[in-house]
Amino acid sequence: MATTIKSAASTAMSAAVQRLASNVLLNEEEVEFFEQLQVNRVAYRRGEEFVTDGEDFRLSFLIRDGWAIKYKMTKSGRRQIIGVCLPGDFIGLHINFQRRSIYSVAALTDLEVAIIEPIRILEVYQKYPVLASGLDWMTVRNFNILSEHNVSLGARPASQRILHFILEIWCRLMVVGAADDSGFRMLMTQEQIADTVGLSLVHTNKNLRKLQREGYISVDNGFITFNDKRKAVEFADFDERFLEQFQTRRLISAQIAPRETEEDELARMKASTGAPSKVAVKKGA
Amino acid sequence: MATTIKSAASTAMSAAVQRLASNVLLNEEEVEFFEQLQVNRVAYRRGEEFVTDGEDFRLSFLIRDGWAIKYKMTKSGRRQIIGVCLPGDFIGLHINFQRRSIYSVAALTDLEVAIIEPIRILEVYQKYPVLASGLDWMTVRNFNILSEHNVSLGARPASQRILHFILEIWCRLMVVGAADDSGFRMLMTQEQIADTVGLSLVHTNKNLRKLQREGYISVDNGFITFNDKRKAVEFADFDERFLEQFQTRRLISAQIAPRETEEDELARMKASTGAPSKVAVKKGA
DNA sequence: CGTTAGTTTGACGCGATTCAACCTTCGTGG
DNA sequence: CCACGAAGGTTGAATCGCGTCAAACTAACG
Numbered sequence: 001m002a003t004t005i006k007s008a009a010s011t012a013m014s015a016a017v018q019r020l021a022s023n024v025l026l027n028e029e030e031v032e033f034f035e036q037l038q039v040n041r042v043a044y045r046r047g048e049e050f051v052t053d054g055e056d057f058r059l060s061f062l063i064r065d066g067w068a069i070k071y072k073m074t075k076s077g078r079r080q081i082i083g084v085c086l087p088g089d090f091i092g093l094h095i096n097f098q099r100r101s102i103y104s105v106a107a108l109t110d111l112e113v114a115i116i117e118p119i120r121i122l123e124v125y126q127k128y129p130v131l132a133s134g135l136d137w138m139t140v141r142n143f144n145i146l147s148e149h150n151v152s153l154g155a156r157p158a159s160q161r162i163l164h165f166i167l168e169i170w171c172r173l174m175v176v177g178a179a180d181d182s183g184f185r186m187l188m189t190q191e192q193i194a195d196t197v198g199l200s201l202v203h204t205n206k207n208l209r210k211l212q213r214e215g216y217i218s219v220d221n222g223f224i225t226f227n228d229k230r231k232a233v234e235f236a237d238f239d240e241r242f243l244e245q246f247q248t249r250r251l252i253s254a255q256i257a258p259r260e261t262e263e264d265e266l267a268r269m270k271a272s273t274g275a276p277s278k279v280a281v282k283k284g285a
Numbered sequence: 286m287a288t289t290i291k292s293a294a295s296t297a298m299s300a301a302v303q304r305l306a307s308n309v310l311l312n313e314e315e316v317e318f319f320e321q322l323q324v325n326r327v328a329y330r331r332g333e334e335f336v337t338d339g340e341d342f343r344l345s346f347l348i349r350d351g352w353a354i355k356y357k358m359t360k361s362g363r364r365q366i367i368g369v370c371l372p373g374d375f376i377g378l379h380i381n382f383q384r385r386s387i388y389s390v391a392a393l394t395d396l397e398v399a400i401i402e403p404i405r406i407l408e409v410y411q412k413y414p415v416l417a418s419g420l421d422w423m424t425v426r427n428f429n430i431l432s433e434h435n436v437s438l439g440a441r442p443a444s445q446r447i448l449h450f451i452l453e454i455w456c457r458l459m460v461v462g463a464a465d466d467s468g469f470r471m472l473m474t475q476e477q478i479a480d481t482v483g484l485s486l487v488h489t490n491k492n493l494r495k496l497q498r499e500g501y502i503s504v505d506n507g508f509i510t511f512n513d514k515r516k517a518v519e520f521a522d523f524d525e526r527f528l529e530q531f532q533t534r535r536l537i538s539a540q541i542a543p544r545e546t547e548e549d550e551l552a553r554m555k556a557s558t559g560a561p562s563k564v565a566v567k568k569g570a
Numbered sequence: 571c572g573t574t575a576g577t578t579t580g581a582c583g584c585g586a587t588t589c590a591a592c593c594t595t596c597g598t599g600g
Numbered sequence: 601c602c603a604c605g606a607a608g609g610t611t612g613a614a615t616c617g618c619g620t621c622a623a624a625c626t627a628a629c630g
Contacts, residue, residue: 054526072436075522080440082432097425102526103432139424140382146431147367147388151357153438154483155365158586189608198439200587205610237360241339241387443618474576485619490578 015087020134038114057101066111163236183225300372305419323399342386351396448521468510
């Protein structure tokens, strides 16, 4: 099962392009450019820390395959995982603004990433307004994810917090084709989940078992299945609009001829999930 | 005392410009344009909710004076405050991407805001690369603030969490000149603080008192004073780099002639707190 | 001078952490 | 091929932090 998912994610179109295509209509040229961005690749092994809090951080990463975590340590030695990075996610997209990292990043699984020089991202903003719009979308979405985490950590009890997190990961994996309707393979240990939802390992375990006992999820060898999604969403107080944000649109590329007028481009951005991006009014005014 | 601070914040240069100027070198033209952006003003009264979760949200706000909160309600009726908005902060800067709001915003104090059409923000990105760079900076900083909240909520005990939050607000107020070295006027009730740090009102009160008893802060009629900032920063596990981010640079405007070459512009962006922004390479390459 | 919003404090109980033990699976080396 | 250790999962019991309930207090305001 796991193998199927993995191969699906790494064929033909990269996860990153799938992510972008879920928000914005891409043409062939854009897809090609974005794939090209990812030529410079590196692999990390499970457990490897490849960005360290406080140290130099001048290159951006784009996850092609595998999962990673962004985290910080408190002075009392507790680890708080700030974000889980899935295929198609950037790490350090806005790195232009800081010379040193203010968090650490480690590979949760064996990892395949593309290393991207910040300059190339600027190039996206200069030359590919639709792609840029997609990147901005990703930034906004990450902000929303982080906000939801805040709500969970601050105002939701243990079991809801955990289920909410599981639902979030599932949504995000769906977009890049690494989950199916029934569920997904959870690649985090309970300790890592605990450090994400701000609970102790023991308490996380007990509530995870409770969620199973009460029929919200089934766990089989790391594969999490939702028995009744509606019930789970309800119980976890999961914002359905959040879910909508991740609904991938089927329309991808090849629907629009490569060389288009500026009006077409604007139209494509308007057709994206939301209003036109900041680059939309490129020369309008 | 409060009056002094307030008048200081609303004279001559707007808080927003002060914020931008703390990261980026602005010339007169840019300052003027940005002030002009804020001509369309509205006032809200303390307690008024002017953005509602789930409803239309198509205009951006820029706080000129007063404080506001962004929050969400959970289904169990708890309120989690996602962010405190201070003078110079945008609300809905990236609104282009969502038609409806996914949080509510309410005035914490009487509020004076500028209403800005998203199109005008696009204009900033088109025509004023240095200003745009400053806006991006603000976005990144907001992300960092939210990340720190995550760490606090997930991994820090009550008293540290509260003190950390107080220090954060102090830092942010310093940038816009609404706090001094000794402390600042806290304009939130304990209930609002509680909803921000994810604790009950009672427990927040008790720990707030403990912080006073143990000599970290003094509170006099809403004015919070740090008795020993070093000790407070240490106890709250407050990231000093976070603090540095907010250190305002003295160099503002008028240092560079209004009409400059593109190289000067690039240089000014490079001189900002960090590397050049994405708009830096406008026509380079 | 009463009313309301906000602060403060004590008592009680629950939820989460911690400690401690045991179990399973899996990879590695003898 | 089995023995062993390491990593991860599971469970119970004791403890502590935090939430809830309840009541009193203070200051601001009409």
